[in-house]
Amino acid sequence: MATVRYDGADLYYASCGQGEPLLLLHGNGEDSSYFCGQIPSLKKHYRVIVMDTRGHGRSGRGEGQLNFTRFARDAAAVLDALGLSSAHVLGYSDGGNTAIRLALDAPERVRSLILNGANLDPSGIKWTVQTPIVLGYGLCRLIGLCDAGAREKAGILGLMVHHPHVRPSELSAIRVPTLVIAGEHDAVRQRHTEQIAGSIPHARLRIIPGGSHAVAAQKPAAFNRELLQFLQSL
Template sequence: MFGYEPELIDCGDARIACYDIGRGRPLVLLHGNGEDSSYWKAQIPEFTRFYRVIAVDSRGHGASENGTRGLSFALMAEDLKSVLDARGIKKAHILGFSDGGNLAIKFALTYPDYVDKLILNGANVEMFNGIKPHFQLPIYAAYGLLAAAAHVSKKAARRRDVFGLMVRQYGVTLDDLARLTMPTLIIVGERDMVRDSQTREMAARIPHCRVEVFRDGDHFVAAKQPSRFNRTVIEFLLGR
């Protein structure tokens, strides 16, 4: 896929695909809902100039298997720990986009010793209040349709489980963010689907956090403004 071959890591009931590329300090990339590691195709060539990139397909996404325990951020955080342990990585920078950002938050809260610096691109904590209604309401509608179709279609059942990650709270509250003591950068687009108030609340709760707002950007700034995005990430990680 996108020029790289995945390695499959045994995580108990499922094999999780990861792409281990480059050398140096590890940088983990976590894609969004319904996507896979190819979302980072404009980032990986640049990031591997400085870092060992570990791009992970979340459970039920891309080349990773579904397993038998359903989909949840808690389970995907366990998967990520298993992947890092299998690769001999005990500390890494973590960059997550959208649901991958939510996973990064869950992972950093559960396994803080594994996280060096944290970058959250278009992440949220509150599923309904954190997302603008004209984006979130269609997600609820699609989830309802997929839930009905799941009784007769395995494909619909898989998509229902993936969409389900966007309609339920994932066990994190805004107050929990005070435990994210690692240096943190939040990146959002000026026209992001995440509410401005949600981003401000998150930044206010995380002790060492700054926010970068991309002018004229939407939710997909990494894909649509890759040069600025890559530069912003690298400068943050290098401490500039």
């Protein structure tokens, strides 16, 4: 366990295992412990690197607004701290959105890309999921007028309300091997997930039957099988 100081915040990260580096990026409102169902299997084959996203878990927030461009730079800073020029990158949910941004902004840092439950814009989220998020965001903004904790929570929820904004055509610039993976009952609309896979050259698409948005936690054996099959085919 360690931290790297970058852009006004201490960013927490840890690594275990040996082999090619594999960076895991968690979702909104979570921390790196989300991947507890993946690490034991992955570390047998890879050097697994986890980090807590800025403003989440054990990482500081720093000043200014949270956004995926900033998160992608944070991920690159963690790789730099470990002396790594590049890594395979697995991103879940908002971590997937960060992974997309990293692949677009710094393609030399990404060896391969695994996108689980990512979205290109807020419309990709099912309204039954997005509506409570929007309501919670509005409430946190209101309470945040007099409460710092609520203001910080609003900043995190705002990532799902207002971001990301990636055009499908931008994804054609991603040239690394890519796996797009989602649960059958994901919070992201399946046609949106299919659009992501269809917009990245030669991307593979896998839908795990019965899986939810948190399919890696819900069905770790099935998820890990797809993940390792992809990585070991490279």
